[in-house]
Amino acid sequence: MSYSIAVMNRQDLPQATDIDREAFPTMIPATNFDHEINSPLAHYIVARKDEGKPGGGQYIIGFAGFWAMAGEAHIVNIAVRERHRHRGIGELLLIALIDLALKVGCHLVTLEVRASNTAAHNLYYKYGFILVGMRRGYYSDNKEDAVIMTLESIRTAPFHEKLKQLKRAHYNKWHSPLKQVAR
Numbered sequence: 001m002s003y004s005i006a007v008m009n010r011q012d013l014p015q016a017t018d019i020d021r022e023a024f025p026t027m028i029p030a031t032n033f034d035h036e037i038n039s040p041l042a043h044y045i046v047a048r049k050d051e052g053k054p055g056g057g058q059y060i061i062g063f064a065g066f067w068a069m070a071g072e073a074h075i076v077n078i079a080v081r082e083r084h085r086h087r088g089i090g091e092l093l094l095i096a097l098i099d100l101a102l103k104v105g106c107h108l109v110t111l112e113v114r115a116s117n118t119a120a121h122n123l124y125y126k127y128g129f130i131l132v133g134m135r136r137g138y139y140s141d142n143k144e145d146a147v148i149m150t151l152e153s154i155r156t157a158p159f160h161e162k163l164k165q166l167k168r169a170h171y172n173k174w175h176s177p178l179k180q181v182a183r
């Protein structure tokens with residue numbers, strides 16, 4: 001199966017909202033994607049199934065986004081439809097986010113994630129994020145702590161080499177090339 005990454009547009013919003021609700025059911029209020037994609041600071045992307053949705057339209061299987069502020073890319077979320085997980089899509093979205101962060105001039109990527117979310121922690125560790133701090137009781141639904149993870153120095157030669165290797169390994173495993181992010 002082949003996927004492509006594209007900048008999130010208005011047609012993607014209903015599916016992005018469905019995926020957001022499935023992935024973060026206790027987060028209130030739900031993400032207002034309409035507001036998000038209109039912010040000049042926000043950068044949102046989607047992963048689409050290349051063959052399109054039965055009956056027409058594009059089938060979205062995941063999305064991700066960050067806010068670029070003062071040279072830092074703050075990842076807001078990455079989510080993949082539950083039934084499409086464990087197939088490299090989350091990683092593909094993270095690769096695309098890092099590429100986009102580089103493209104818009106960021107030098108660092110950072111995020112907050114639930115302390116219990118080991119799947120996400122592993123994904124971020126794989127790309128060199130390190131744990132830099134903790135926000136106690138950050139999540140209002142269950143007062144869970146957030147851990148702050150940061151990927152520093154994304155503009156350095158060693159990181160470019162690491163990213164190249166990780167992209168190659170991802171391609172060899174999933175045969176899903178990351179095409180140019182399309183509008």
Ligand SMILES: CC(C)(COP(=O)(O)OP(=O)(O)OC[C@H]1O[C@@H](n2cnc3c(N)ncnc32)[C@H](O)[C@@H]1OP(=O)(O)O)[C@@H](O)C(=O)NCCC(=O)NCCS
Nearest residue numbers: 023077078079080085086087088089090091119120122123
């Ligand atoms: C986190 C999430 C985006 C991962 O997406 P995915 O498509 O299933 O992940 P991938 O198949 O690309 O896996 C990439 C890496 O993530 C890690 N990972 C993913 N799922 C994992 C799991 N269940 N347990 C442990 N590690 C896991 C692994 O390091 C994996 O690399 P590997 O294949 O070399 O082991 C997905 O689980 C999700 O949408 N979760 C709900 C939303 C969420 O919590 N988002 C993160 C907070 S912003």
